[in-house]
Amino acid sequence: MTKQLDLLDIQGNILRAYGRFGYPVARYVFLNVRNTAKGREFVGEITKKVTTSVEWGDGPGKIKQPDRTVNIAFTYQGLKDLGVPISSLVGFSPEFASGMKGRKDILGDDGPSSPEHWDPIWRGNRETREKDVHIFISLNALAGQGLDWLTVAEKNRDDAYAWLLDEINKTEGGVVLLDGHLGDDDANLNYQDVRVVLDNNGVPTPKEHFGYTDGISDPVFEGVPYDERRVKGRGKQMPGGTWAPLATGEFLLGHVDEAKEYPPAPEPILLSRNGTYMIYRKLHENVATFDRYLEEQGSKFPGGKALLAAKFVGRWPDTGVPLVKAPDAASNAKFGAQLLSLNAALNAAQKKGDKESVKSNEQAIDDILSDFTYDDDMSGAKCPFSSHIRRINPRASLEMMNEEGDKPGSFKVSKDAFDTPGALANRRRLLRRGLPYGEVKDRTRDDGNHGIVIMMVNADINRQFEFVQQQWVNYGNDFKAGNDKEIILGNHSMDDNFPSKAVIEADPDSDQPPYILSKIPRLVVTRGGDYFFIPSMTALRMIAQGVIDPT
Amino acid sequence: MSNIAGKAYAMNVITPIRPYTTWVNKFIFWIAVKIPGTLKGLITLSLIHYARWVIIGKDQFPHLDPKQPKEELNYTYMMFFSNFNGSWDQYVDSFTFAIPGGLDLFWKWNIRYSKSVPLTPFHDYIRYNQIETIHYYNAYPLAASNDVKSAKTVKSSLIKFEQDTRNVSGDNFLKLYNALLRGLQHDMGDMYPTPIVSMSAHQVERRQKWHAANLPEGGAGPTGGTAPKEAHGHSAKKGK
Known part of the structure; x- marks a missing residue:
């Protein structure tokens, strides 16, 4: 990697998924600006504490890892009410201006996912001036090292929140905290809390509430020093199955993107460079429906329930190992054992402070979980075309063909058809941030307080997030699957006359039939969200000082 | 006016070529047809129904009636005509990401062609030279x-x-x-209405439906008008 990013100018939540760096707990807070001058003053005060992307550690150019992180972002109305001039505002993208609610028909937020069912804060947003969400602030808390890891993290979070409330109070009503986040038993909260899911012994896990390992394939792009070794399976697939980091401009404004140009961005350049767009989405998980459906279909599916659960997502729930590498239970068990010993070695190395050993073990784990292509599974016999990971990030698998004389029901790589193997995927990538929220207290009920808050980061909401959501999650033409949707996230039909289904492909060389997953219920429901702009530190200071002027 | 009918989009682009370089384009087309590999990328992009490039000489434009004024054209023109599924952006972007070299080969000799990468000048070039579709019929609006x-x-x-x-x-x-x-495992996808192409297209369609359902036809009473059969087959609309 040759590109050097200005890490001190880029907010830390863009380059880091904090959960992976030891922050298992976070609180998200949303604010309404009532007085522009006081609002700007408030932004100035927060900016002093904002966490940047600078490297953590002891070496030169590094700082000590903070106990808590602070990051801030704005909606379109927020920027407007903070006095960003109209000549700059018109440079933001139309979908950012219209907001998530205005884009519901594109996003497929219908039926139980439609805005009238969202949490009150999101229902009220963009209806009246006083209820508009203007500012987003995220506080992530570092865990302790010992058995009291969670208590320490919660204290770090509470300290950060107390500080924030104090700053809000200082504005004397110039900035107002918005309520309307639903918590346990529909409690109306002033914030959205998120936390890693704990196992039965209270040990943190990388899982979400359905039981899948989450957040493995986060894109790697040029210029992020702590991601250099993570490029395999996360960058862009190159000829010969090698990997290269994606262009920075896919995720940060003011940098060249995969089309070799600067992504559309507002002026002046100081407002947009090193900033980006964030999609905040609260997704409720219907765990009872999921369990029931998996049970019902798993009893019929020839490979059994565990394999079917893996087929939904493309990874084994217990290990996170991709189906492409471990197409059956035996191979999953083999990789699972390898992962166990690698993780044990990694823990030991971390305790000893043996950096080389940490690196090599991390690398070995990463190779198992992330380093794969679909080149040997072009027909979907291992990882179904409608599974989560194949739909969200198809890698090079859309460069596919079936020629006269090929086996029916099979695809192969359409070699050299495209300029680069990942041509249709490289500009649809999303950085994924966020953590699960709530706890599943009763797995036989859908209506508890449990789900995931996902924050996706990209340079172009329409080209990246909305495209993936509309064309790949809620539609299937690019995957030769007609209107079939992605199994987990798809907005499956609520109409019994037109039930959703998906095909779990069979190996074209076998004598097996494909399995038809019929009457897929709605497993995930949208509970709210909006589009935000995460400015650079420079832009934050300019917003606070009220000196943005594109002329 | 709409370039969209059901799941399909019709794109017409007409761009000028200097008459003395026209033969280069014709030669390139000839090669492309002779060596099928050159069009492999285009064929792999399954959202495309077809794409056709045609050279129209400056004297070849239709002159239907002696009363029609004669045009004085300085250039030969290349007409590009394609139907595809999805949005304009999706199509043009897929083209640029997947087969930038092929595009440049076909358009290279066209006046003020920008090259297909970077993207924005290419977008502008196509937009500027695109002719909007005035009438577009689609027999199978639900089908890609x-x-x-x-x-x-x-x-x-x-x-x-x-x-x-x-x-x-x-x-x-x-x-x-x-x-x-x-x-048939890759041929069993459901066939329902398209995801909406854009919010503006969606709003146009909703207004058309509103008019169709609310405005009486041919002087029938306020409730007597029959709504014309929906052209876009939304009777199977889901999730409402």
């Missing part, structure tokens, strides 16, 4: 080209299956039936 291809495969496979299984035993029937399903 993949759906049509799949439907044909399903039909022929079923006919063959019926013939092959007339006199087979139960076990053999099951074997052949499994093989039939396996062979």
Whole structure:
């Protein structure tokens, strides 16, 4: 990697998924600006504490890892009410201006996912001036090292929140905290809390509430020093199955993107460079429906329930190992054992402070979980075309063909058809941030307080997030699957006359039939969200000082 | 006016070429047709129904009536015509990401062609030279080209299956039936209305439907007007 990013100018939540760096707990807070001058003053005060992307550690150019992180972002109305001039505002993208609610028909937020069912804060947003969400602030808390890891993290979070409330109070009503986040038993909260899911012994896990390992394939792009070794399976697939980091401009404004140009961005350049767009989405998980459906279909599916659960997502729930590498239970068990010993070695190395050993073990784990292509599974016999990971990030698998004389029901790589193997995927990538929220207290009920808050980061909401959501999650033409949707996230039909289904492909060389997953219920429901702009530190200071002027 | 009908989008682009370089373009087209590999990328992009490039000489434009004024054209023109599924952005972007070299080859000799990468000048070039579709009929508004291809495969496979299984035993029937399903596993996608192409297209369509349902036809009473049959087949609209 040759590109050097200005890490001190880029907010830390863009380059880091904090959960992976030891922050298992976070609180998200949303604010309404009532007085522009006081609002700007408030932004100035927060900016002093904002966490940047600078490297953590002891070496030169590094700082000590903070106990808590602070990051801030704005909606379109927020920027407007903070006095960003109209000549700059018109440079933001139309979908950012219209907001998530205005884009519901594109996003497929219908039926139980439609805005009238969202949490009150999101229902009220963009209806009246006083209820508009203007500012987003995220506080992530570092865990302790010992058995009291969670208590320490919660204290770090509470300290950060107390500080924030104090700053809000200082504005004397110039900035107002918005309520309307639903918590346990529909409690109306002033914030959205998120936390890693704990196992039965209270040990943190990388899982979400359905039981899948989450957040493995986060894109790697040029210029992020702590991601250099993570490029395999996360960058862009190159000829010969090698990997290269994606262009920075896919995720940060003011940098060249995969089309070799600067992504559309507002002026002046100081407002947009090193900033980006964030999609905040609260997704409720219907765990009872999921369990029931998996049970019902798993009893019929020839490979059994565990394999079917893996087929939904493309990874084994217990290990996170991709189906492409471990197409059956035996191979999953083999990789699972390898992962166990690698993780044990990694823990030991971390305790000893043996950096080389940490690196090599991390690398070995990463190779198992992330380093794969679909080149040997072009027909979907291992990882179904409608599974989560194949739909969200198809890698090079859309460069596919079936020629006269090929086996029916099979695809192969359409070699050299495209300029680069990942041509249709490289500009649809999303950085994924966020953590699960709530706890599943009763797995036989859908209506508890449990789900995931996902924050996706990209340079172009329409080209990246909305495209993936509309064309790949809620539609299937690019995957030769007609209107079939992605199994987990798809907005499956609520109409019994037109039930959703998906095909779990069979190996074209076998004598097996494909399995038809019929009457897929709605497993995930949208509970709210909006589009935000995460400015650079420079832009934050300019917003606070009220000196943005594109002329 | 709409470039969209059902799941399909019609794109017409007409761009000028200097008459003395026209032969280069013709030669390139000839090569492309002779060596099928050159169009592999285009064929792999399954959202495309077809794409056609035609050279129109400056004297070849239709002159239908002596009363029609004669045009003085300085250039030869290249007409590009394509139907595809999805949005304009999706199509043009897929083209640029997947086959930038091919595009440059075909358009290279066109006046003020920007090259296909970077993207924005290419977008501007196509937009500027695009001719909006005034009338667009789609016989199968619910079908993408993949759906049509799949439907044909399903039909022929079923006919063959019926013939092959007339006199087979139960076990053999099951074997052949499994093989039939396996062979069709990528041809069984549902066919429902398209995801909306854009918010503006969506709003236009909603207004048209509102007019169709609310405005009486041919002087019928306020409730007597019959709504014209929906052109876009939304009777199967889901999730409402």
